[in-house]
Amino acid sequence: MRKADWIWRDGSFVPWDEATLHVTTHSLHYGLAAFEGMRCYADDKGGAAIFRLHEHLKRLYDSAHIATMQINVPLQQVVEACVELVRKNQMLDGCYLRPIVYMGDGELGIAAQNPTHVEVIAWRWGTYLGDDGVKNGIRCKISSFRRPAVDSMLAKGKITGNYVSSILARREANSAGYQEALLLDPQGYVAEGSGENLFLVVDGKVRTPPKGAAILHGITRDTVIQLLGDRGIGVEESFISRDELYCAGEVFLTGTAAEITPVREIDNRRIADGTPGEVTRLVQKAYAAAVRGQDDKHSAWLTRV
């Protein structure tokens, strides 16, 4: 990760190298912190905009609420902080933004209630699953790790502790030579990637696991559903089994980091002819236009910097 000049911390900007924490920081010990990931894109008018900033920050506050952490800063102040951070770091050419809410130092022990802090980091982050992956598709492996049941892991919160299984799944997949892991839920239905939601196309119908599944309510997932809807293509939200994936005409992953990444192979089974399909290409194009301010219908998704 390349350093930026500034990090926003609890209401003011601090130099990158000074944004350090004490080892007794509570969240470090027990995994209770909430975070977000957003991208800022350059537009073709010489400016830049953060994509769906309000929705991401709403989810940050919801995640903190789920995690019983109180954020002591109004949401609007974090909105302004994100915009200013991009400007101050001179990242109008595009960057990734990572707000995080964590419980600081004071007491240790799981019953401790230390003050919470909010910070926002910005850095330049290229394609998450590789340029070739976005162009030609990636190889995925069904993980031996499962998404826990919805009453065990509170998957609607983007909570740091939830990511232990994501990291283990991703490492397992990578060391077996695949780019990404796909996790099943406790019933064996397909849930999501380690950091992405999943869509498939079968017999011309687009499907994705339902909101009630053990998945994060991805903002890119919602964006894709709306963009397809604009083009008269409905998305069915229904449970998907592993073998349905193998036989799908198209599979693609969605996420702020991964954007729209086609899947060309799962568990050594080629998906259709092994090249990104028509719907995947359409979604990639529509998404790229929306994030860069070229889709007038959705200009409200952009917060200009």
Ligand SMILES: Cc1ncc(COP(=O)(O)O)c(C=O)c1O
């Ligand atoms: C587990 C998981 N699922 C799905 C997503 C996609 O969410 P979004 O589209 O809001 O980035 C992410 C990324 O944050 C994630 O970590």
